[in-house]
Structure formats: C-alpha cells, structure tokens
Amino acid sequence: MAIDSDTKTSKTGVFSQGRAKLAARTYRTDKWWIQPAITAGVLFLFIVYATYRAFENGKYFAAPLISPFYSPCLAQNCVKGSTSFVGTFFGTWHVFGMTVSPSLFILIFPLAFRMTCYYYRKSYYRSFWMSPPACAVAEPHKKYTGETRAPLIIQNGHRYAFYAGLVLNVFLTIDAVQAFRNAQGQWGHMSVGTLVLTANASFLWLYSASCHTCRHTIGGRLRNFSAHPIRYKLWGWVSVLNHKHQEFAWISLFGVAFADFYVRQVSGGSIRNLYFF
Amino acid sequence: MARTMKLRIFRGNSKDGGLQDVSVEANEGEVILDVIHRVQAEQIGDLAVRWNCKAGKCGSCSVEINGKPRLACMTQVASFDEAETVTITPLRAFPVIKDLVTDVSFNYKKAMEVRAYEPPADLKPGEARMQQIDVERSQEFRKCIECFLCQNTCHVIRDHEENKKSFAGPRFFIRLAELDMHPLDTLRNRKQSAQEEHGLGMCNITKCCTEVCPEHIRITDNAIIPMKERVVDVKYDPLRWLGSVIRKREGIN
Numbered sequence: 105m106a107i108d109s110d111t112k113t114s115k116t117g118v119f120s121q122g123r124a125k126l127a128a129r130t131y132r133t134d135k136w137w138i139q140p141a142i143t144a145g146v147l148f149l150f151i152v153y154a155t156y157r158a159f160e161n162g163k164y165f166a167a168p169l170i171s172p173f174y175s176p177c178l179a180q181n182c183v184k185g186s187t188s189f190v191g192t193f194f195g196t197w198h199v200f201g202m203t204v205s206p207s208l209f210i211l212i213f214p215l216a217f218r219m220t221c222y223y224y225r226k227s228y229y230r231s232f233w234m235s236p237p238a239c240a241v242a243e244p245h246k247k248y249t250g251e252t253r254a255p256l257i258i259q260n261g262h263r264y265a266f267y268a269g270l271v272l273n274v275f276l277t278i279d280a281v282q283a284f285r286n287a288q289g290q291w292g293h294m295s296v297g298t299l300v301l302t303a304n305a306s307f308l309w310l311y312s313a314s315c316h317t318c319r320h321t322i323g324g325r326l327r328n329f330s331a332h333p334i335r336y337k338l339w340g341w342v343s344v345l346n347h348k349h350q351e352f353a354w355i356s357l358f359g360v361a362f363a364d365f366y367v368r369q370v371s372g373g374s375i376r377n378l379y380f381f
Numbered sequence: 382m383a384r385t386m387k388l389r390i391f392r393g394n395s396k397d398g399g400l401q402d403v404s405v406e407a408n409e410g411e412v413i414l415d416v417i418h419r420v421q422a423e424q425i426g427d428l429a430v431r432w433n434c435k436a437g438k439c440g441s442c443s444v445e446i447n448g449k450p451r452l453a454c455m456t457q458v459a460s461f462d463e464a465e466t467v468t469i470t471p472l473r474a475f476p477v478i479k480d481l482v483t484d485v486s487f488n489y490k491k492a493m494e495v496r497a498y499e500p501p502a503d504l505k506p507g508e509a510r511m512q513q514i515d516v517e518r519s520q521e522f523r524k525c526i527e528c529f530l531c532q533n534t535c536h537v538i539r540d541h542e543e544n545k546k547s548f549a550g551p552r553f554f555i556r557l558a559e560l561d562m563h564p565l566d567t568l569r570n571r572k573q574s575a576q577e578e579h580g581l582g583m584c585n586i587t588k589c590c591t592e593v594c595p596e597h598i599r600i601t602d603n604a605i606i607p608m609k610e611r612v613v614d615v616k617y618d619p620l621r622w623l624g625s626v627i628r629k630r631e632g633i634n
Contacts, residue, residue: 122476132448250583330512
C-alpha cells in the first residue's frame with residue numbers, strides 16, 4: 105500500500121491549515137467542466153449576436169413583424185411603420201458621428217433582468233467568473249465578498265428589472281397580436297412570423313412568471329399563507345413554474361434570438377414570411 | 382457477486398497525511414460505508430470514520446467520494462465501475478481530526494448564533510395553533526439531518542477560510558428562513574440579521590448546497606432566495622420602505 109503524500113503548501117481554501125493535506129484542487133472524476141464551458145460558450149455567442157444586432161440599426165421591421173430587439177421602437181429614427189403606438193420619446197441621437205440605434209434604449213432592460221436573474225447569476229458566476237467553476241472544485245480567487253458590496257450589491261435590484269421586463273412583455277405581446285395582420289395592415293391573417301412572435305412572447309411570459317422575484321411578490325413574502333388563501337394559491341402556481349425557471353430562461357433566450365433572426369431575414373429579403381391565411 | 386474494489390483513502394491528521402491505496406472486497410448491494418468498515422476490520426484497524434445509523438438519517442458519515450460531498454452510507458458500490466479507483470477523503474471545508482473524521486464544531490457555533498424561535502408573549506404552552514399550509518412550508522427545512530454536506534460544498538467557506546467568521550452557511554439560512562416564515566415567531570429583525578450578522582449577502586446562489594443535499598431540500602430556491610428577497614424588502618427596496626412608512630406596518634404578515 106502506497107501513501108501519496110504530495111501536499112500543497114498554499115494556505116487558502118481547501119489547502120488551509122488544519123484541513124486534510126490533499127494535493128488536488130478537486131478529486132472529482134466526472135467531466136465537471138463541460139457544463140460551465142457550454143454555458144459560457146452559448147452565452148458568449150448570444151452576447152456577440154445581440155451586440156451586433158443592437159448596433160446594426162437596420163433590418164428590424166418587415167410589416168407587420170418587428171424584432172423583439174427593437175420593440176417598442178421609441179426613437180425618431182425608427183424605420184417607417186415600426187414606431188411604437190406610445191410615441192417617440194427619443195430624438196435621433198448621434199454619438200461620435202454615428203446614429204444611436206433605437207435598440208439601445210430598450211435592450212438595457214431585458215439585459216438588466218437577465219443579468220440580475222437568480223438563475224443566470226448561478227450560470228455566469230460559475231462559467232465566467234469560476235466562483236466556483238463547479239461544486240467542490242476550488243475556485244481560483246484569493247478573496248471573495250459575494251454580493252455584499254459594489255458592484256454586485258446591485259443584484260438586489262432584480263425586482264425593478266423584473267418590473268421593467270413585464271412592461272416589455274406587454275409590448276412584445278402586442279407585437280405578436282399585431283402580427284395577425286398582413287403586410288397591408290388587414291386583420292385576420294396568420295404567418296410563420298405570427299407563430300414566431302407569439303412563441304417568443306409566450307416564452308418571455310413563462311420566464312417572467314417563473315422568476316423568483318415574481319414568486320416572492322405574489323405570495324412568498326407572506327409569513328401566514330392561511331390568512332391569504334388567494335395569494336397562497338397563486339404562489340403555488342408560480343412555484344410550479346419556478347421549478348422550471350432554468351429551462352424557461354434558456355428557451356426564452358433562444359426564442360428572442362430566433363425571433364430577431366427571423367425578422368432580420370424577412371426584412372433583409374433573404375426569406376419570405378409565409379402566410380397560412 | 383463479490384468484486385475487488387480499488388480505493389484511495391485519506392490517512393492522516395491536521396498536520397500530515399495523504400492518500401493510501403487499498404484493495405478490498407465489495408459485495409452486491411453494499412454501500413461505500415460497508416467497504417470502509419471492511420477495510421477497517423481487515424486491513425487498517427485504526428482507520429477513523431464517523432458513522433451511526435447507516436440509513437441516511439443521522440448525517441454522520443459525510444465524506445467526499447471521488448471529490449463529491451456525499452453520505453458514505455447512501456453511496457452504492459454499484460455506482461462505480463470495477464476498473465475505477467474510488468477516492469475517499471474527509472470533508473475539505475473543515476479541519477481534519479483523523480482520517481475521514483473532521484471537526485464540524487464550526488457548525489455548532491453558527492447554530493448557537495441563530496436566535497431561537499420567539500412565540501408571542503401571551504401564548505401559553507399548548508395554545509399554539511398553525512394551519513397545515515403554514516406548517517408545510519417549514520417542514521421541508523425540518524428534513525435537514527445536519528450532515529453539513531451543504532456547508533462543506535459551499536465555496537464561500539470551503540475556498541475562503543477567512544469568511545467563516547462572517548458567514549453562517551446554507552444549513553443556517555434554511556433555519557433563518559424557517560423562522561422568518563413562521564407565523565408565530567415574533568422576532569422581526571431576522572431579515573436584517575440574516576444579512577448583517579449571518580452573511581446572507583455572501584451567497585452568490587450557485588446552488589451547490591442544493592445539489593449535494595441528501596434530503597433533497599431545495600435550499601437555494603426555497604430558503605436562500607426567498608430570504609434574499611425578504612432582505613431586499615427591508616434593506617434595498619425604496620418603494621417597499623416607503624410603503625411601510627406610509628402604512629405604518631412592521632414587516633409583512
């Protein structure tokens with residue numbers, strides 16, 4: 105019987121004084137790095153695509169379809185027909201000689217919602233910040249203060265991002281309803297784009313409804329369920345959705361990217377929006 | 382059917398030690414604790430291992446098996462390939478006493494720091510009544526067997542010894558949640574103390590505690606995140622604060 109006594113001299117974390125003298129940062133034998141690697145890869149691709157589209161400032165409207173990246177379109181430089189029914193709150197702004205994309209006025213809200221989302225926090229803390237990269241795998245950082253100070257203390261504002269996300273969901277739902285028209289604005293038509301925008305709005309509602317803040321707001325904050333039977337019932341329903349929050353987070357992310365991509369292709373003339381009736 | 386199992390078991394104490402290779406017979410249906418006992422009986426008489434119920438209910442035999450925090454009595458031998466060498470180490474977040482036994486007194490100190498349930502002053506013994514739907518919520522947290530696997534896997538203290546002073550850990554966050562959700566508990570500053578004294582803000586909700594819980598308590602979703610939201614109610618949400626001032630109500634009922 106051989107004894108492996110190759111020990112580290114580092115004094116932090118699992119190598120701290122008094123803990124078992126073991127050399128490896130982890131003894132996990134499974135492929136623990138796959139999940140954070142995939143998560144990082146997919147989120148990175150989404151960020152690249154979303155950034156490109158946000159700054160592209162074009163190909164976001166093909167009547168009656170509007171890209172979720174640009175809706176509601178609130179700037180004066182929105183393409184004709186795409187302006188939101190609530191009006192234009194922003195003029196045509198220029199920065200360094202470039203026209204500011206209308207997308208930038210609204211994308212900050214879903215970005216804030218997802219960045220502060222409890223599920224995405226887990227994802228990016230693990231996959232990008234490696235804090236920790238996986239359970240029982242030592243993280244590389246010397247210090248850790250969690251969400252107790254700036255900038256991460258801002259995560260406590262998740263509920264405001266959630267409220268903003270609800271408002272955007274309303275706009276995207278209206279977009280989906282308006283997609284039951286043809287290109288000439290006549291009602292009673294349905295196309296592939298209608299399905300795409302309806303699915304996108306549905307996924308976003310499921311993502312929002314399954315949110316931990318939603319669960320808290322609707323009844324979780326109570327300490328006496330029996331005194332609030334209706335809120336308890338609603339809390340129960342939201343809790344069922346909350347079990348699937350992770351899945352809804354991913355589905356809605358893919359959904360919104362696909363909806364934007366579809367509208368872009370239709371708007372750019374690459375594909376034709378096929379009408380069922 | 383018997384098979385030979387290859388193990389690497391930590392042998393040592395807080396000052397020195399290392400992994401020792403062992404081959405031992407393992408039988409169908411056995412768990413890792415069985416083979417550790419066989420090693421103890423047949424090969425290493427002074428191998429230290431803490432255990433009690435062998436039924437996954439006492440939380441004593443917490444170790445790390447192939448790097449994963451687990452109960453030795455609930456880990457089937459059959460879940461490993463015959464060719465595999467299984468590494469068994471003590472919990473790596475706590476000081477080791479000997480071999481697979483660690484000093485988990487950190488957790489008992491933290492338990493003492495959580496203020497106990499405070500019923501209404503005028504409530505006499507035997508008079509407390511709760512509706513079933515209010516009981517159910519905290520019953521999930523009552524399943525905790527105090528194996529401390531969640532504490533062990535939590536990177537806040539596992540990877541940062543210095544945080545042990547200010548961080549209670551997931552096991553005590555479920556205790557705080559249970560008390561804060563209790564309809565009859567009269568102590569109203571649990572949210573503030575969760576954040577300021579027990580280090581709830583240190584948690585970055587990476588859910589490892591939930592992943593390792595042998596009782597499948599949804600620690601993060603049902604205790605930590607709800608407590609974080611309750612903390613936001615009283616500390617970080619200006620609208621909630623304004624509402625509580627205008628309506629002159631203390632907390633939430």
